[in-house]
Structure formats: structure tokens, C-alpha cells
Amino acid sequence: xxxxxxxxxxxxxxxxLILKGFLTFIFVYLAxxxxxxxxGFGISAESVNITLFGDEENYIDPITESSFLEFWxxxxxxxxxxxLTLNAIFIRVASSARILLxxxxxxxxxxxxxxxxxxxxxxxxxxNIFIATFFIWHGVAAYMIIYSFWKLNAKSV
Amino acid sequence: MQKAYKLSILYFLLFSLLLISSAxxxxxxxxxxxxxxxxxxxxxxxxKFIPAKNSSAIxxxxxxxxxxxxxxxxxxxxxxxxxxxxxxxSTIFLIYLTFITAILELSTPFxxxxxxxFFVYLKILSFFLFLxxxxxxxxxxxxxxxxK
Numbered sequence: 154x155x156x157x158x159x160x161x162x163x164x165x166x167x168x169x170l171i172l173k174g175f176l177t178f179i180f181v182y183l184a185x186x187x188x189x190x191x192x193g194f195g196i197s198a199e200s201v202n203i204t205l206f207g208d209e210e211n212y213i214d215p216i217t218e219s220s221f222l223e224f225w226x227x228x229x230x231x232x233x234x235x236x237l238t239l240n241a242i243f244i245r246v247a248s249s250a251r252i253l254l255x256x257x258x259x260x261x262x263x264x265x266x267x268x269x270x271x272x273x274x275x276x277x278x279x280x281n282i283f284i285a286t287f288f289i290w291h292g293v294a295a296y297m298i299i300y301s302f303w304k305l306n307a308k309s310v
Numbered sequence: 311m312q313k314a315y316k317l318s319i320l321y322f323l324l325f326s327l328l329l330i331s332s333a334x335x336x337x338x339x340x341x342x343x344x345x346x347x348x349x350x351x352x353x354x355x356x357x358k359f360i361p362a363k364n365s366s367a368i369x370x371x372x373x374x375x376x377x378x379x380x381x382x383x384x385x386x387x388x389x390x391x392x393x394x395x396x397x398x399x400s401t402i403f404l405i406y407l408t409f410i411t412a413i414l415e416l417s418t419p420f421x422x423x424x425x426x427x428f429f430v431y432l433k434i435l436s437f438f439l440f441l442x443x444x445x446x447x448x449x450x451x452x453x454x455x456x457x458k
Binding site (some may be wrong): 218219222223225226229230232233234236237240241244251252255256259263266267270 | 312313314315317318321322324325326328329332333335336339340378381382385
């Protein structure tokens with residue numbers, strides 16, 4: 154992460170462009186993630202409940218434990234890598250609220266990930282926590298991307 | 311190192327622990343930690359309706375892991391460069407050991423399906439050693455960030 158060591162990113166046109174390209178890709182990933190989750194796992198309490206526990210009336214089987222664990226395992230890796238890199242850029246360009254937003258982003262995403270197995274193994278009420286934190290961390294990440302983009306276009310960072 | 315970067319790394323370590331937990335749960339559920347569990351997962355068991363794995367099925371399974379293991383080790387270990395562990399010989403040893411253990415963890419299934427049952431033990435050992443190394447490196451980073 155060489156960009157963390159450059160004094161003025163804005164003056165380094167190549168690095169600035171690379172970071173803006175990367176931010177664009179993360180933004181597209183987040184949007185695609187919501188769409189894929191909506192069509193697959195669900196992004197409302199009702200649809201997530203049906204995915205996890207099935208629906209007898211409509212003859213929908215619940216997700217198997219094996220599929221659930223694979224999904225969870227993959228999600229953890231992708232989210233950790235995306236948020237680490239996004240947060241590193243945001244910290245580099247932001248001048249205020251860095252700690253607050255870092256905490257909000259990371260805590261909400263970790264809560265989102267932890268609430269999934271808790272919902273699957275312990276209680277369906279954790280589905281609501283998953284939904285809420287899922288949208289919080291996506292919202293905070295989107296804000297970080299837009300803010301970082303704006304700061305990279307500013308005269309000095 | 312700036313406070314915000316330290317915070318970011320601390321959260322990364324938390325994610326790493328979560329990743330390890332999910333890996334252990336997945337391994338336990340799909341394969342199991344016993345000798346027979348690992349052996350049957352790869353060479354199959356007709357009585358239990360477990361199909362045998364062939365080399366292409368294993369390759370398909372480990373393909374994303376090859377990239378992910380390399381990336382994850384690189385990201386986690388490069389944080390050590392920013393700590394007092396940077397120039398220690400033990401760090402070099404740790405880097406070698408982590409990469410070799412990861413390679414062993416990925417490659418042992420090929421030997422198991424070829425009939426070398428000894429590699430079942432190596433598979434289990436390398437799996438736990440790899441996770442233990444990640445926990446140890448995380449501990450080194452945590453200690454460096456919090457107490458130094």
C-alpha cells in the first residue's frame with residue numbers, strides 16, 4: 154500500500170488515478186453485492202428467513218448447513234479484504250471523523266457477519282440485526298468511497 | 311503508525327479470527343478432524359454414500375484457496391514490517407513456515423487420493439498449524455500495536 158506513504162496523493166496523478174479506478178470498482182462491487190444478495194440470500198427479514206429456514210407452505214427447502222458455512226466463509230474473506238483496502242484509502246485522504254467512521258464501518262460489518270451464524274444456529278431474531286448492519290456497512294462504505302473520490306479530486310490532500 | 315491505521319489493522323485481525331472460526335466450522339462439518347473422516351472425504355466410502363474425489367475435483371476446490379492463502383498471508387505478514395519484529399530472524403522463519411504450511415495444507419489431498427494414508431495426518435497437522443500460525447502472527451501484531 155504505497156499510497157499510504159506518499160505525501161501528496163493529489164500531486165501524484167498516476168497514484169490518484171489508480172485509487173479512483175479502484176474506488177469505482179469497490180463501489181460497483183457494493184452495488185452488485187446488494188443485487189446478488191437480493192436475488193440469492195435475501196435482503197429483507199422475510200426473504201432471509203425463508204433462505205435460512207425454508208418455507209413449508211411454498212415447499213422451499215432451507216439452506217443446507219454446508220452451503221451456509223461456505224457462503225459465510227466466503228463473505229468474511231471478501232468483506233475483510235474490501236474494507237481493509239477501502240479504509241486504508243479513506244484514512245489517507247480524510248481529515249476528520251476517520252476514527253468514528255472506521256469504527257462504524259468495521260463494527261457494523263463484523264456484527265453483520267457474526268449475526269448470520271447466530272441467526273442460523275440460535276435464534277431467527279438475529280436476522281433483523283443482520284439486515285440492519287448489512288445496510289449500515291454498505292451505506293458507510295459508499296459514503297467513504299464518494300468522500301475519498303471527492304478528496305482525491307481536491308487541490309491538496 | 312497513525313492511530314487510524316492501527317485501528318484498521320486491529321479490525322483486520324478480528325476479521326482474521328472470524329475467518330479462522332468459519333474455516334474450523336466448515337472443516338469440522340464437511341470433513342471432520344478424525345483420521346477416518348479425512349480419509350473417507352477424499353477416497354470415499356460406499357457404505358456411507360460418500361463419493362471419492364478425483365484430482366480435478368480437488369484442484370477445483372483448492373484453486374481459489376491458492377490465491378486466497380497467498381494474498382491473506384502477504385497482507386497479514388506485511389503488517390509485521392511496521393513493527394519491531396521487522397528485522398528478526400524469527401520473522402523470516404515465521405514467513406517461511408507459514409507459506410510452507412499453506413502449501414502443505416493445499417497439496418496433501420493429492421497424495422491422499424493416491425493412496426498415501428500418512429498424508430491424512432499431515433493434512434490435519436498442516437491445517438491446525440496454519441491456523442495456529444495466523445493466530446500467533448495476529449498476536450504479535452496485536453501486542454505491537456497495543457503495547458508498543
